[in-house]
Each structure stands twice: as structure tokens, then as C-alpha cells.
Amino acid sequence: MIALVDGRIDVAGVRRAVDDSGFGAVLVFEGVGRDSFEGRAVVALEYEAYPEMAVPEMQRIADEAQARWGAKVAIVHRTGRVAIGEPSVVIAVGTPHRAACYEASRYAIDELKLRVPVWKKEIYADGSAWKANAPG
Amino acid sequence: MIALVDGRIDVAGVRRAVDDSGFGAVLVFEGVGRDSFEGRAVVALEYEAYPEMAVPEMQRIADEAQARWGAKVAIVHRTGRVAIGEPSVVIAVGTPHRAACYEASRYAIDELKLRVPVWKKEIYADGSAWKANAPG
Amino acid sequence: MKVRVLYFANLRERRGVAEEELEIEPGTTLAALYASLFPAGPDGRIPVAYTRNRAVSPGSTPIEPGDEVSFLPPLGGG
Amino acid sequence: MKVRVLYFANLRERRGVAEEELEIEPGTTLAALYASLFPAGPDGRIPVAYTRNRAVSPGSTPIEPGDEVSFLPPLGGG
Numbered sequence: 265m266i267a268l269v270d271g272r273i274d275v276a277g278v279r280r281a282v283d284d285s286g287f288g289a290v291l292v293f294e295g296v297g298r299d300s301f302e303g304r305a306v307v308a309l310e311y312e313a314y315p316e317m318a319v320p321e322m323q324r325i326a327d328e329a330q331a332r333w334g335a336k337v338a339i340v341h342r343t344g345r346v347a348i349g350e351p352s353v354v355i356a357v358g359t360p361h362r363a364a365c366y367e368a369s370r371y372a373i374d375e376l377k378l379r380v381p382v383w384k385k386e387i388y389a390d391g392s393a394w395k396a397n398a399p400g
Numbered sequence: 401m402i403a404l405v406d407g408r409i410d411v412a413g414v415r416r417a418v419d420d421s422g423f424g425a426v427l428v429f430e431g432v433g434r435d436s437f438e439g440r441a442v443v444a445l446e447y448e449a450y451p452e453m454a455v456p457e458m459q460r461i462a463d464e465a466q467a468r469w470g471a472k473v474a475i476v477h478r479t480g481r482v483a484i485g486e487p488s489v490v491i492a493v494g495t496p497h498r499a500a501c502y503e504a505s506r507y508a509i510d511e512l513k514l515r516v517p518v519w520k521k522e523i524y525a526d527g528s529a530w531k532a533n534a535p536g
Numbered sequence: 537m538k539v540r541v542l543y544f545a546n547l548r549e550r551r552g553v554a555e556e557e558l559e560i561e562p563g564t565t566l567a568a569l570y571a572s573l574f575p576a577g578p579d580g581r582i583p584v585a586y587t588r589n590r591a592v593s594p595g596s597t598p599i600e601p602g603d604e605v606s607f608l609p610p611l612g613g614g
Numbered sequence: 615m616k617v618r619v620l621y622f623a624n625l626r627e628r629r630g631v632a633e634e635e636l637e638i639e640p641g642t643t644l645a646a647l648y649a650s651l652f653p654a655g656p657d658g659r660i661p662v663a664y665t666r667n668r669a670v671s672p673g674s675t676p677i678e679p680g681d682e683v684s685f686l687p688p689l690g691g692g
Contacts, residue, residue, distance in 0.1 A: 275412075275415075276411075276412065279411075283485065285434070285435040285484050285485050286434060286435055286436065287432055287434065288431065288432055288433075288434040289429070289430070289431060289432065290429075290430040290432055290487075291427060291428070291429055291430075291505075292427070292428040292430075293425070293426070293427050293498075293501075294425070294426040294427075294428075295424065295425060295498070295614045296423055296424055296425065296426055296494075297424075298421070298422060298423065298424040298496065299421040299422055300422065311612075311613070312544055312545055312548075313613075314542065314544055314587075314590075314606065314608070316590050317587065317590045318613075320590075341613060348421050349419065349420075349421050351426075352614070353613065353614050358432075360434065362429075362431070362509060365429075366502060366505075366506050369427075369502070370502050373498060373614060376613055376614055377611065377613055377614040378611070379611075380611065380613045381544070381608050381611060381613075382611060382612065382613030382614075383544055383545035383609065383611065383612045383613070384612030384613065385545070385612075394545050394546045394609070394612065395612050396609070396610030396611060396612050397610070397611055397612055397613070397614060431692045447690075447691070448622055448623055448626075449691075450620065450622055450665075450684065450686070452668050453665065453668050454691075456668075477691060488692070489691065489692050509692060512691055512692055513689065513691055513692040514689070515689075516689065516691045517622070517686050517689060517691075518689060518690065518691030518692075519622055519623035519687065519689065519690045519691070520690030520691065521623070521690075530623050530624045530687070530690065531690050532687070532688030532689060532690050533688070533689055533690055533691070533692060
């Protein structure tokens with residue numbers, strides 16, 4: 265399951281996408297909207313994507329994790345407004361053993377932040393700002 | 401939330417236990433019953449605990465992760481029979497940033513396997529065996 | 537010749553549209569089109585990755601008729 | 615003197631009960647009690663961690679009246 269969605273992410277659905285009776289470890293990572301950035305109160309986030317590039321790039325990351333760790337990977341990123349405390353991205357990874365699960369999960373979120381064309385705007389009580397991820 | 405439970409683990413409930421509007425990353429680890437061990441078909445698992453020692457030890461691990469990474473940690477381990485594909489343990493970790501989340505989650509499961517008095521029996525079609533975790 | 541240009545995030549806000557069809561000179565490169573659309577301001581230019589037909593491409597790439605072109609500001613996904 | 619002994623996993627199966635109250639000599643150590651309850655078989659003895667009153671303790675620890683004692687086989691949680 266690789267997708268961009270406009271409303272709330274069905275976290276349990278992303279988890280189920282990596283069901284496999286041969287897996288002993290499953291990790292679900294949620295990137296969640298925080299209520300502050302460098303001391304400034306954030307009231308919501310807004311995400312925007314280039315879908316025709318973002319979805320294939322997420323698929324490539326999942327395929328890379330599959331090739332490298334034998335992991336099944338599901339990635340769903342949200343677009344539009346995201347409330348504080350709600351996930352903007354959910355990544356589920358399943359593997360036979362846990363060491364590979366942690367490595368593959370970390371790889372997927374790190375690569376997503378570097379490579380997938382998605383942008384984030386922080387909304388404050390009195391304004392807003394586009395926020396880039398720190399470089400790799 | 402630190403608990404031993406006798407039936408299915410409410411994964412979403414464990415996740416909710418680490419809700420916090422200051423957290424930007426949440427990881428849910430599931431240790432899941434696998435369908436084979438060294439090529440032998442496993443039909444189910446059975447877990448047994450020393451509850452009066454296991455629960456305080458899980459709490460200590462959560463407290464250590466809190467002190468070291470500022471993480472909120474919830475740990476639920478199941479006892480009794482666990483079907484293949486179902487989680488025997490669920491660990492939810494929330495932190496402000498993701499690097500600490502991965503470290504704290506990995507710490508919690510690694511320490512649990514080393515320190516928490518829980519035992520696992522693999523059930524085969526034609527027998528069973530107690531299985532210890534590999535040493536540290 | 538015609539080219540389809542997509543804008544995202546702060547570039548979309550500055551341009552005021554999410555996409556448009558433009559008429560450009562044959563041989564125009566990705567970097568030249570970006571520079572002409574977004575003149576440097578007091579803070580310089582937003583650094584971008586150039587894309588042509590949904591693939592990241594060098595700024596020196598000449599645009600072909602009918603291409604879909606975009607300029608990706610620093611990413612913020614996750 | 616009386617001591618409460620708990621058994622888990624393969625030790626529980628070998629002993630046939632999950633717990634029992636035993637009468638032991640004053641001064642008996644954790645290791646001595648384990649050795650007397652589980653004589654070494656052809657494969658030797660299952661290696662255990664000794665516990666007294668729910669705390670892991672050295673095998674040389676003398677058992678006190680009323681203690682809760684156990685022998686933890688290699689762990690398999692997770």
C-alpha cells in the first residue's frame with residue numbers, strides 16, 4: 265500500500281497491509297503534527313504534494329527496503345490540513361526479525377523526507393511558514 | 401500503560417497511551433508469532449510470566465527510556481496461547497523527534513527480551529519446545 | 537513552443553496559480569525558465585530541484601515542446 | 615522452616631506444579647535448594663537465575679523463613 269490521502273490516515277489499515285505469517289516483527293511509524301516549533305505554538309499543519317512524482321518515489325523507497333531487508337513496506341502520506349496530534353505520515357514495516365525491521369523503517373522515513381516531493385506549512389495563531397526538512 | 405494480558409492485545413489502545421501533543425514521532429513495535437522456526441512449522445505460541453516480577457521490570461524499562469530519551473513508553477505483553485500472526489508484545493513509544501523514538505523503542509524491546517521474566521513455548525503439529533531468547 | 541509548468545508550496549503562492557501553460561523560446565533550459573519566472577529578490581532565489589516530465593533533471597536541460605516542468609522547493613514531507 | 619517456591623516453564627512442567635510450600639533446613643541457600651529439587655540429568659541442569667522475594671539474587675543467598683523463592687530458566691519474552 266503506497267498512497268497519498270486527503271483525510272485522516274487509517275493507521276490500522278496501513279498496519280494490515282504488511283500482514284504476513286512469516287513476519288516476527290512489525291513496526292508502525294507515525295510522523296505526527298507537533299504543537300510547537302522552536303518555542304512557537306503551532307495550531308495545525310498543511311501538506312502539499314506533487315502526486316505524480318511523490319507516489320512513484322514512495323514506491324521506490326518501499327522496493328529498496330524490500331530488496332535490502334526482505335521487508336514488506338506500506339507508506340501513506342496525508343495532504344491538506346493535519347491537526348496537532350494526528351499523523352501526517354504512517355509507515356508500516358514487517359520483517360522476519362526485528363533488527364531488519366528497525367533498519368528498514370528508519371530507512372523509509374529518512375529517505376521519504378529527503379526524496380519525496382511533499383511540502384509542509386506550519387500554521388500559527390498569527391501566520392504561517394513553509395518548513396523544509398533539515399538536510400540529510 | 402504497563403501490563404500483562406491474557407487475550408488479544410488492543411494495539412490501538414497501547415498506541416493511544418502515548419498520545420502527547422508535543423510528540424512528533426510515535427513508533428509501535430509488535431513482536432508477532434511466526435509460522436516457522438529454523439524450518440519447522442510452528443502452529444501457535446504459548447507465553448507464561450512471573451507477573452509479580454515481570455510487570456515491575458517492564459515499568460523499570462519504560463522509566464529508563466523516559467529518563468534517557470524523554471520518551472513516553474507503553475508495554476503490553478500477552479500470556480497464554482498466541483496464534484500465528486498475532487502480537488505477543490506491543491511497545492508504543494512517543495518522543496518529540498524521531499531519532500530518539502527509534503532508539504527508545506529498540507532499547508525497550510531489547511531489554512524486555514533480556515530482563516523480563518516471560519517464557520515462550522513453540523507449539524508444533526507434533527510436539528512443543530520452550531525457546532529461550534538468544535543472549536544479548 | 538508550449539510547456540506545462542507546475543508550482544508547489546511557496547512558489548505556488550508567489551506565482552498565484554498551481555499550474556499554467558506557457559509559451560517559451562525553443563532551447564530554453566529549466567534553469568533559465570525558473571530564473572525568468574522567479575526573479576531574485578532581496579533574499580536571493582529559493583533553491584530548487586528542476587524536474588522535466590516528472591524526473592529530477594539538471595538545470596541545463598533544454599525544455600522540449602509539450603514537456604511538464606516543475607521547480608521543487610526544499611522538501612518538507614514526513 | 616517454610617518457604618514458598620514458584621516454578622515456571624520447563625521447571626514447572628518437570629515439577630508438575632506451579633507453586634508449593636516446602637519445609638527446608640535453616641541456612642539452605644537458593645542454589646542448594648535448586649540442586650536438591652532438580653537433580654542434574656544426562657544434559658546437566660537447566661541454567662537459572664535465582665530469585666528471593668521477587669528480586670534476582672546470588673545462588674549463595676540463604677533463604678529466610680517465609681521467603682518466596684523461584685528459579686528462572688532462560689527467558690523467552692518478546
